[in-house]
Amino acid sequence: MSELKLLYLSRAEVEAVGVTMPEIIAALEVAFGEHGQGKAEMPPKPGVHSRPDAFIHAMPAYIPALRAIGVKWVSGYPANQARGLPYITGLLILNDDETGLPLAVMDCTWITAMRTGAATAVAAKYLARPDSRVVGVLGCGVQGRSNLAALNVLFPLKRVMAYDTGPGNAGRYAAEVRERWGLEAVVVPEPRQAVTGCDIVVTAGPILRTPHATIQAGWLDAGAFASLVDYDSYWSGPAMRETDKFCTDDIPQLEHNRSLGYFQEIPPIYASVGELVTGRKPGRQSPGERTMTCNLGLALDDMATAPIVYRRAIERGIGTWLPL
Ligand SMILES: NC(=O)c1ccc[n+]([C@@H]2O[C@H](COP(=O)([O-])OP(=O)(O)OC[C@H]3O[C@@H](n4cnc5c(N)ncnc54)[C@H](O)[C@@H]3O)[C@@H](O)[C@H]2O)c1
Numbered sequence: 001m002s003e004l005k006l007l008y009l010s011r012a013e014v015e016a017v018g019v020t021m022p023e024i025i026a027a028l029e030v031a032f033g034e035h036g037q038g039k040a041e042m043p044p045k046p047g048v049h050s051r052p053d054a055f056i057h058a059m060p061a062y063i064p065a066l067r068a069i070g071v072k073w074v075s076g077y078p079a080n081q082a083r084g085l086p087y088i089t090g091l092l093i094l095n096d097d098e099t100g101l102p103l104a105v106m107d108c109t110w111i112t113a114m115r116t117g118a119a120t121a122v123a124a125k126y127l128a129r130p131d132s133r134v135v136g137v138l139g140c141g142v143q144g145r146s147n148l149a150a151l152n153v154l155f156p157l158k159r160v161m162a163y164d165t166g167p168g169n170a171g172r173y174a175a176e177v178r179e180r181w182g183l184e185a186v187v188v189p190e191p192r193q194a195v196t197g198c199d200i201v202v203t204a205g206p207i208l209r210t211p212h213a214t215i216q217a218g219w220l221d222a223g224a225f226a227s228l229v230d231y232d233s234y235w236s237g238p239a240m241r242e243t244d245k246f247c248t249d250d251i252p253q254l255e256h257n258r259s260l261g262y263f264q265e266i267p268p269i270y271a272s273v274g275e276l277v278t279g280r281k282p283g284r285q286s287p288g289e290r291t292m293t294c295n296l297g298l299a300l301d302d303m304a305t306a307p308i309v310y311r312r313a314i315e316r317g318i319g320t321w322l323p324l
Helices: 011-016 021-036 080-081 107-128 144-156 169-181 237-241 251-260 273-278 300-315
Strands: 005-009 055-063 066-074 090-096 102-107 136-140 159-163 184-187 200-201 226-227 245-248 293-294 320-323
Touching: 005 300, 011 102, 011 107, 011 300, 021 055, 021 107, 021 144, 021 273, 021 300, 055 159, 066 107, 066 300, 090 107, 090 300, 102 107, 102 293, 102 300, 107 144, 107 226, 107 245, 107 273, 107 293, 107 300, 136 144, 144 169, 144 200, 169 184, 245 251, 245 273
Parallel strands: 005 102, 136 159, 136 200, 159 184, 200 226, 226 293, 245 293
Antiparallel strands: 005 320, 055 066, 066 090, 090 102
16 A cells, blocks of 8 residues: 655645635635535534633534535634734644545645635625625724735725724735735724725624624615624624625524624524525625625635645645655
8 A cells, every 4th residue: 555645734835825816716606505505514613712712613514516525623812912923723634535534734824814705705796786896894904804805806896995993904904905906995093984985894803792883873885795704793783784684604603603692683694605606595686785794704615725725735846745
């Protein structure tokens, strides 16, 4: 028997592989389609908790159409930032769907950032107006960047309204947006200015069990779409209940989170992103609808992305082969 081996990819190597956002969006759309047809396997994520507010979650998934199977083992430790360490770290194991053998172990930080943006874009494809040009971003960090990168693939964006509470963050973000994407970028001092007048709104600040609920009813324009990357932390109940269609990437997981004390003020759930992709529920039906998705982030997203990284890494000779 030949020596069994797996490919190890560090954080820098995963990024250097160069998988593009359009590729990730396309893979996620297939994965959501499988999810919507009940074909994907994704058990609820178990977690262990060694410090207050910290978690390490296991996120397994199998997507038959992509022959993608494996698990992400991801931790979030809020106190890390004070130590100069990343809040989110973790590894992903990709397996062979025929033999179960581990094919690769890779850092999951870049994949987590990119797939979350891509999931917003897939939802937006069905829920946002195709002519959306102005995006409001509240929380100009990693997700503020990857969500914009993904939306910029599908929409004819022109301008970004950037709001962040951290000193200098929105300014740095705006400079990057102009440089990287050639879009107009306006730093706004009030959160409302990144909501009213925008076609698409992305909230990506901290996730809080008790929402700060800054965004009020009457702020989101008719015809706009919002992606709640930070759960319902940014939105007041009346503001969320103004939407015509409130969606999520996974209804059972949202219900589970609701039982833990999150999402106490949300409106009835209209559809999952998978139901939109498969056409079981229509997405936007008129230009005046207000639509919203709250994607929780699924193992499915990671597992749709990992095989592309693996295959491309082999093609490009990136990574280290290790004996099993
Ligand atoms: N739903 C998902 O799938 C998913 C996946 C990954 C991360 N997240 C969540 O997305 C959020 C952002 O993650 P990130 O990696 O971009 O973090 P980050 O630390 O890179 O960026 C967060 C930014 O938000 C700013 N901020 C804090 N409070 C704010 C407020 N009230 N208004 C505006 N800005 C504020 C910070 O100054 C910072 O610039 C986190 O809550 C994270 O847990 C969700």
